[in-house]
Amino acid sequence: MTFATPSLAPTTLSAKGLLLRPFRESDEPAVAEALRDADILRWATGSATVRAPVPERAAVWLGLRMAGWATGDAWFAITDEATGEFHGALGVREVNRLPDQAVVGYWVTPRSRGRGAARTALDTAAGWALAAPGDGGLGVHRISLDHARSNVASCRVAAAAGFRLEGVMRDFVKEPSGRRHDAHLHARLATDHPE
Ligand SMILES: CC(C)(COP(=O)(O)OP(=O)(O)OC[C@H]1O[C@@H](n2cnc3c(N)ncnc32)[C@H](O)[C@@H]1OP(=O)(O)O)[C@@H](O)C(=O)NCCC(=O)NCCS
Known part of the structure; x- marks a missing residue:
């Protein structure tokens, strides 16, 4: 069965001094530096990036993210609005x-x-995605995220942004090393009220 993946209009969002904007080719040096971080590689880059030779990783990662808007993946660079x-x-x-x-x-x-x-x-990104199209949003009803249970920082981020903990998914996360971890499932609904 195939699913229709919508083409999304590249969008820029701002809040509290941050600018969330689509990635550009000129972001490659900053992405390459970030992809040297062990925790980013371990938890957040995806197998296509980790499998790529180290000198090509940033270009592989960036190419997939810049192309994503055409196939239903809205990838934002998180940047300082002033600098x-x-x-x-x-x-x-x-x-x-x-x-x-x-x-x-x-x-x-x-x-x-x-x-x-x-x-x-x-x-900010969740507020945009959950907002009605008439208000400039994507009009989705539910946004979910997962993180390895041991990733306490990600759990705190999720809770702080209104993503409620829904349960544990056994062996859901597989690190590039092959090690598996139970994961927390969190989600935020368009109808949720702040707790
Ligand atoms: C997880 C990550 C995104 C957090 O980014 P950050 O900008 O430092 O997070 P914030 O400053 O917005 O912190 C939000 C909350 O998380 C808490 N937090 C952040 N890092 C933490 C840590 N290492 N340990 C415990 N709590 C932490 C903050 O205290 C804050 O809690 P509060 O709302 O109760 O004050 C960052 O550490 C990271 O990129 N890690 C590697 C990649 C990763 O794990 N991505 C998520 C994959 S699921």
Whole structure:
């Protein structure tokens, strides 16, 4: 069975001093530096990137993310609105692969961590995706995310952005090393009210 994947209009969002914008080829050096971080590689890059030779990883990663908007994956560079400094990446993926749903993933560069970048980016992107098309959003009803149970930082980010914990998925995450982890499933609905 095949699913229709919508083409998404490249979009820019801003909140609390952050600018979330589509990736550009000129982001490659910043992405290459980020992909040297063990935790980003371990939890957040995907197998196509990890399988690529190290000198080609950033180009492989970036090419897939820039092309994603055409096939239902909205990938944003998280940047400083005033200086343009690159802080990380966030993808609202698989939009409408299941009706009215999307999946989100994110990472922040080591030097930008601990300043609320992930929480703000996740809350902002979720608000956009869950908003009605008439209000400039994607109109999805449910956005989910998962993280290895041991990834406490990601769990805190999810909760802080209103993604409620729904349960545990056994052996859901497989690290590039082959090690498997149980994962938390979190989701935020368009009808959720802040807790
Ligand atoms: C997880 C990650 C995205 C967090 O980014 P960040 O910008 O530092 O997170 P924030 O500053 O927005 O923090 C949000 C919350 O998480 C908490 N948090 C962040 N890092 C934490 C850590 N290492 N340990 C415990 N709590 C942490 C913050 O204290 C804050 O909690 P609060 O709302 O109760 O104050 C970042 O560490 C990262 O990129 N890690 C590697 C890749 C990864 O794991 N991606 C997620 C894959 S599921």
